[in-house]
Amino acid sequence: MTLSTTQLLGHVVAFVRSLRSEGMVVTPGQTATFARALGEISIFDPEAFYYAAQSTLLTRQEDRAKFAEAFRKFWQNLGLERFPAELLNQTTLPPKKEQKARPGEVGREPRSSERSSNQPQPVVDRALTFSDTEVLKQKRFDQMSEAELEAARKLLYSLVWNPPQRRTRRLKASGKEQLDLRKSFRRSLKHQGELVELERRSRKHKPRPIVALADVSGSMERYARMLLHFLHAFTLQQTRQGVRQVESFTFGTRLTRITRTLKKRSVDAALSEVGQQVKDWTGGTRIGACLHSFNQSWAKRVLGRGAIVLVISDGWDQGEPELLAFEMERLQKSCHRLIWLNPLLGTPGYQPLTRGLVAAMPFIDDFLPVHNLNSLEMLVEALGRLERRPTNAR
Amino acid sequence: MMPSSVQETQKALEAHHYIADKGLSVAVFLALKLGRPLLLEGEPGVGKTEIVKVLAEMLSTRLIRLQCYEGLDISHAVYEWDYARQLMQIRLLEASGERDQEKVRHEVFSQEFLLKRPLLQALESHNGKAPVLLIDELDRADEEFEAFLLEFLSDWQITVPEVGTLKAEKPPVVVITSNRTREIHDALKRRCMYYWIDYPSFEKEYRIVREKVPGVPEKLAQQAVAFVQELRKQDLYKAPGVAETLDWASSLLALGQTELSPEVVEETLGVLLKYQDDVVKAKNQARDLLARAQMSV
Numbered sequence: 001m002t003l004s005t006t007q008l009l010g011h012v013v014a015f016v017r018s019l020r021s022e023g024m025v026v027t028p029g030q031t032a033t034f035a036r037a038l039g040e041i042s043i044f045d046p047e048a049f050y051y052a053a054q055s056t057l058l059t060r061q062e063d064r065a066k067f068a069e070a071f072r073k074f075w076q077n078l079g080l081e082r083f084p085a086e087l088l089n090q091t092t093l094p095p096k097k098e099q100k101a102r103p104g105e106v107g108r109e110p111r112s113s114e115r116s117s118n119q120p121q122p123v124v125d126r127a128l129t130f131s132d133t134e135v136l137k138q139k140r141f142d143q144m145s146e147a148e149l150e151a152a153r154k155l156l157y158s159l160v161w162n163p164p165q166r167r168t169r170r171l172k173a174s175g176k177e178q179l180d181l182r183k184s185f186r187r188s189l190k191h192q193g194e195l196v197e198l199e200r201r202s203r204k205h206k207p208r209p210i211v212a213l214a215d216v217s218g219s220m221e222r223y224a225r226m227l228l229h230f231l232h233a234f235t236l237q238q239t240r241q242g243v244r245q246v247e248s249f250t251f252g253t254r255l256t257r258i259t260r261t262l263k264k265r266s267v268d269a270a271l272s273e274v275g276q277q278v279k280d281w282t283g284g285t286r287i288g289a290c291l292h293s294f295n296q297s298w299a300k301r302v303l304g305r306g307a308i309v310l311v312i313s314d315g316w317d318q319g320e321p322e323l324l325a326f327e328m329e330r331l332q333k334s335c336h337r338l339i340w341l342n343p344l345l346g347t348p349g350y351q352p353l354t355r356g357l358v359a360a361m362p363f364i365d366d367f368l369p370v371h372n373l374n375s376l377e378m379l380v381e382a383l384g385r386l387e388r389r390p391t392n393a394r
Numbered sequence: 395m396m397p398s399s400v401q402e403t404q405k406a407l408e409a410h411h412y413i414a415d416k417g418l419s420v421a422v423f424l425a426l427k428l429g430r431p432l433l434l435e436g437e438p439g440v441g442k443t444e445i446v447k448v449l450a451e452m453l454s455t456r457l458i459r460l461q462c463y464e465g466l467d468i469s470h471a472v473y474e475w476d477y478a479r480q481l482m483q484i485r486l487l488e489a490s491g492e493r494d495q496e497k498v499r500h501e502v503f504s505q506e507f508l509l510k511r512p513l514l515q516a517l518e519s520h521n522g523k524a525p526v527l528l529i530d531e532l533d534r535a536d537e538e539f540e541a542f543l544l545e546f547l548s549d550w551q552i553t554v555p556e557v558g559t560l561k562a563e564k565p566p567v568v569v570i571t572s573n574r575t576r577e578i579h580d581a582l583k584r585r586c587m588y589y590w591i592d593y594p595s596f597e598k599e600y601r602i603v604r605e606k607v608p609g610v611p612e613k614l615a616q617q618a619v620a621f622v623q624e625l626r627k628q629d630l631y632k633a634p635g636v637a638e639t640l641d642w643a644s645s646l647l648a649l650g651q652t653e654l655s656p657e658v659v660e661e662t663l664g665v666l667l668k669y670q671d672d673v674v675k676a677k678n679q680a681r682d683l684l685a686r687a688q689m690s691v
Binding site for chain 2: 025168169170171181182185189192193203295296300301304305326330
């Protein structure tokens, strides 16, 4: 029996993946340690194999039973009776729990490993010519055909996001805002304690947290799915840029936090889970009450550090306008900037005269359309240029 | 004194006027026993900071406090050189004709010129006793500081490049508090014993008031606590914490009250509630709430 290292490593990786799908946290570093450990022990000794896995991959006592179960399931599936000599001859990996989709497919060259696979490649975006894209960008979401919607979604993931920045209180060793005594002093030692050059430092900038509240009530039905795609693309891109805090909520008759769900890489998995999670899909709208529960239970936790709030709604509200006005004021006071995105604003001749919108209007910093791709692009651009609130800046 | 059991911990805390739940006692006991940091979360004013003071008293050791804020950096949390004195020292060395660079460096970067900030102080034991270190409101600090803390909490050592690595003889007892204006990173949480302090029950809060506000009449204490308990059930932006109850009880005592009346409640609501909207709401319902509070007593 000769050992095929590649095959063994394939199993190791698949095993770690199965642990993760059980909710355990295993870092790539731990996986590497495990792989290295296998080189040190006799892998024909099942017990040693188990303990090597346990000591390198398990970090939480409460996961121990789960770990043992996952271990048994995985390696037994591969034929544990003659384990592990037998497993080395196995070539097929167990199927992954969930096929990983790659939402950022547009404009990205597939890796060499993917090219050889026979997965269908996304073709829609490649087939689109420049002018097709331009037409698509102008078209309203509610007038798009399924194919156009699909293409529009693909385009979403190619948007370049430029989140607005906030000046933090942390200092970095460059720029010229403040004197850096420590560094200056160390430098001065070269010159017998003579301060020849003064070193300076300045405040660091960081992207602002973004909190999105999306209306999923009946009147928003034609836009809701697209906007969830937008939020997903946004979350994904922000995570890549190292912003941990993009918080997303949906509301209709009640508020649902979907931040964690949207963090899934696969857009289909994320959206179908959102669909199950949100109970008031295409129902009525009580914006005031929903904002109230947001202000009550979430505002303090997610609006710190100068967050920007995006409320995505057409403003059809069945609740009390007084309550809405009251909660909007509170919301505006506790964030850096409150942006209301209204899909109807793209309709020619539209005027925001619904009771809800009239009540909310005084507390909105920016009132922008979200009816087609162009408006989303404009939003992304506007976010990048955000300066201080015109009045009572915070 | 280091408690040897959960019961003993609970008793010892009580002896220092801190009424703790069983759950909190277990968390404190384990944190002490295993030498792990204790992470306390809960609404403001439920006694997160207070328990640390009590712990320091109980273990008869020093309390070192680090208040977190955004941008908290090494020079405020760990150490800083005393530049003014260092420069003077250089001048003095110069005047004495010292030309040896290496020696100047050695003289100027001695511990004498090192200003120790809370984390560095926490590594020092006095009389063989490690201090209690309170890292207060960690959610206010940024991720950079949290990452630094992660390292500190696992190694109990700090490297000052000019001096070398300073290691704790005995690791300090660490308590971290958070008001959850931001989630603390999982990696840090994984290192800590975690406990969420809730608002206390009527019985517990009554005991706390009697313990902390000596001289408050029994009836007044009961009514005040019952009123606060009712108030917390209301839909308020910021419900009153135990700290507010204590302030209120003291205020009522200072005003010479022996019993609650709707007028007194209305006049003193500002002690309990810190948002104007909440005050207005509570004022409208004051009589109702008071009646219910008196019923439950």
